[in-house]
Amino acid sequence: MTEPLLEVRDLQKYYFERDTFVDSLLGRERRSVKAVDGISFDIQPGETLGLVGESGCGKSTTGETLLRLREATGGSVRFDGENVFEMDSDELKAFRKDAQIVFQDPFSSLDPRMTIGDIIAEPLKIHGIPEGAGDQSKREWRRDKAGELLERVGLSANQLDRYPHEFSGGQRQRIGIARALALEPDFIVLDEPVSALDVSVQAQVLNLLDDLQDDFGLTYLFIAHDLSVVRHICDRVAVMYLGNIVELGPTDELFESPKHPYTQALLESVPRPSTAEHGRRVEALSGDVPSPRNPPSGCRFRTRCPKVIPPDDLNIDQATYRAVMDLRDALVVGDVNPDHIWDAADPERVDEEAFIAEARSRHVDAELRGEVAGVVDTALGHLAEGDEERARETLQRRFESPCETRRPAVGDAPHPAACHLFEGSNEVTVIETDAGAAIEADD
């Protein structure tokens, strides 16, 4: 196997939010947004790696941080064997020639006051290309080069003196691509390059990117939120969820036999070709993506996972366990309001059984029986008494999942999935033990 062009190891990017006045008065710690939290992958020369996931999972941050457009808070990136984060200014300048980015929005990424010719030639000017020759001939050389690039992306060299607003969305994206090609890079981060375009135009731009890759021997990181877009252009796909990579594999394999419950859910939400389901988005997952300010312990997907693993010694079916975990999560994030439950159940606030029945009907989407019903009712009893902490602890003690105490990461198999369901294989490595998950106190 050839050496990877890009090697990303444990890349981490936290954004630190500015302290408010009250925060500094109270000496509170700065809050961080864990946008990218320890991801690793390689990209081989000439390969296209897709990076997909829902909005906010950290895709753009990954692309921008590995290009050093943002400063990483941890990890390393090697490009052609060189550590990008340790490059001095000359090395960084050379890297900035070799590695480019195309942004999603062709409407805001081009300076409206510049002509297309100047936009495409600008990177050449910044890098002092061509060397030697007088100013006049340099300008002419750059203009010729911009014209050639414009032709290469399917526009015409006699459009060089026009302005961005004179072009359609698809044409502007072609201009953005021409600009990225000006310095003859080896690697391009394509950050949702077709998401803002009409479906009919998307295919044309994707075909162009494919052709350019063949002609110039380019390597791509292709960022998208929609799996269907990456299917035809990517060799391998990495799926991201809340700052982590949850699965990484060859494109066809990932589409035909997705391993991670999150990938499976994402694939189910891709519109199907059959008439009945055409255009329908299957809502495969309950709940919203948690905040990267305070991500769940252990596996970050566990708060929405339809396959979250119950404790070994608990006899419970999967749907009921998910329903109980949803109640737990709702209690943790403060989504259960005892006052509202009392108001509906018994405004006098004495009938605890009525409270429990009302709480169950609002917050537990399953029929509960036996031990499970007993523990849930005990917890809801604590809630009725105003002791939310004890309610949470009661549920945690009996229902704690292995998914919440240890964090999985993709292993070194050819198609790894970061899921405890694959423990014992090289698909997954457990990278962290979250302390403090166990509860000491007796109920």
Ligand SMILES: Nc1ncnc2c1ncn2[C@@H]1O[C@H](COP(=O)(O)OP(=O)(O)OP(=O)(O)O)[C@@H](O)[C@H]1O
């Ligand atoms: N400058 C910033 N300061 C603070 N938080 C940020 C900043 N930029 C991004 N974030 C947060 O980091 C997380 C990851 O954002 P990012 O844009 O990388 O995700 P994404 O997957 O590319 O989403 P999208 O497709 O919506 O762009 C989000 O929660 C976002 O709100």
